[in-house]
Amino acid sequence: MSQAENTGKNIADRPKVDDVLGYTRAQDIACESANTDRRNLSRTLDELGVNGISFQGTVFNAIGEAGYTIDIDSIPDSPSSTLLSVVAVIQNAKRVSQNITSA
């Protein structure tokens, strides 16, 4: 199987752009919810002085405002969680309409 064939199949298997939140919007939401700029993506919530419970809820609300949804418990909110770990999870948030359709 050639790489080109793989690529074609893989792209078809992937969620289409905008079906998921994606890295860029996830990054903006995580940073805004921590009230920090994007140069602190590697920092933990503890280092940023951010309360995880409030942060988790704020991220969930912001994802909802953007038209996406995610399991709130999956959003990292431990003091040792980095913003990057949050971005890595929430970039998979699914578009609301897609969720409703699949449900």
Place this chain on the structure above:
Amino acid sequence: MRKPTIYVLACALLGPLTSMGQAPAVKTQAAKAPVVSAAIVDSANPALIHVTFDYPLPAVKDLPAAGLWQVYERVQDSKDALPRVQKIEVEAVDTSDFAGSYTVALKMHEAVSAHAKSLEMLIVAPTYFLHLPAAILPAVKGDESSVQLVAGSSGKSDSDIYFNGSIAATEGSNPIYDVDAFAGYMEGIQRGTTNYGEVGVYGQVRTKQSQTVNPNSFQAYLVYQRLLSNGTHWHGQFQVPYGDYRIAGMESDLGGKQVNFVNSPVVTIPIRFSGKTLGPIEPGFSVPHMVLHLGTEFVDTKKSPLPATEGWHTRGLIGASFTAGYKPQEPKSLFQGLQLTSSYQLRLPSAPEIFYDPKFAQLNPATGLRVTPPMAGTEPRHFVDTTICYNFVKWVAFTFENTYGSLPPVFTKTDATFNLGLSFTLKQTSYGRYSILRP
């Protein structure tokens, strides 16, 4: 449904020391292997891999060019198929956002496979060779193989299950034992995009003054927790506050001589000592922060050594906790971190409530032991707990603890004590219940 992801860890990093969020000058390092925090494959465009660098930051001119990156994916097309490793070429490295986020975007010649199980990345430069942390792949529907059941924890405020046993030295008396332990679990209630809060259970054991291990404060609660607004922004130094409602709880001493039913709403207000959007901070230190707790405890004393104190009364509850610490970015031998946690609780009972004052202890001629008689009063009940935790390895720590006062249901007037001990914690992948339920 949340997996009860439990983390094993011994004491740990409660929090941070301060750098007040002042933006330091960007320190860069030339021509040495850079530090990479994470590489994340973009879920919306799997042909993009975002690589974020950390301190010491490389200069833009020193960022590895496209030809220096080696990216390999391990693909398994189906459960039965043998995995295969294949290389993906990096077409270009977009450094345009490096100054804004310390991140570069690798534009791949083709998308990372949806069947990729892992993605390994290397930088092979003329003066160094760097193996990057495993890249984080987008979630694949139905594939939960990457869900961790056990992961690392970071201390008391970061714990859901915690145990701390220690020996206390007090002036003029024999050493006494001290047990501080709690366990909690919370589960979100969600329907689509609407979050209805979280429910959970919590238990806590605390003893301070016994010459034998005799937990004098046992508490168990059913808890409901919810953010008090649907906001997405901070208000100056304040994060969105949240409420904890202890729907039904029991407070008891170990012998069950004093048993209280408790119903308690508490509002928690997180505060960071910097209201502006935070500029870059270096690892290890952190912006000082605290939480304020304001609430009421409706108490029904079911059983008491002083029957006159039985029945309903109310306690006003005010509390605050502060956390600070330092954790070296590069853990050193015998120094993994130093943390300070301080918490204060003040309870103001509306009706006489039981307490013990060792000053009034009387000798029991039958046993030869001094016994402190129960007394009743409405005096304010203070509890101060300051802990310094020194991690000499990641999962074991010495704790030095100073406490004053005591917790319900049996308030004991004790002088300040100083403890030395070891800590051990377990946690769920979430913010520790300590931070929710113990001001």
